[in-house]
Amino acid sequence: MDPTPIPPAEEYLAEVLTVVERVPAGRATTYGLVAEAVADVLGRGGPRQVGQVMARAGSGVAWWRIVNAAGSPPAHHLDAALTELRAEGCPLTRDGRRVDLRRAVWLP
DNA sequence: ACATTGACTAATT
């Protein structure tokens, strides 16, 4: 029988979204950490793959809780992300342009 | 099969 008619990319997509859903409001995590969590299950993928998935995911997911290692949300919707994060009470840096990962990071 | 691309990261300057 065919237990997996699921394309690898779709499986990876699903796993990434699962991890993203676990990030609590008011906290944030990085592409790299999500990639590691997914790799623990699927054994493949890296930060760039997570980014690719998020780009495809669109709305319906809390994409603004995923930031790069420096704490900056994706440049595509930087202002929108900062607005959402602020609304959730996510700790930001003094200049208010990035997430203060030292306090806000959530480990998968 | 090869080259290009991308919501990345870490090290260097």
Place this chain on the structure above:
DNA sequence: TAATTAGCCAATG
């Protein structure tokens, strides 16, 4: 602190 460089992994043309 910010800009640049090199490395990385899979999707796409």
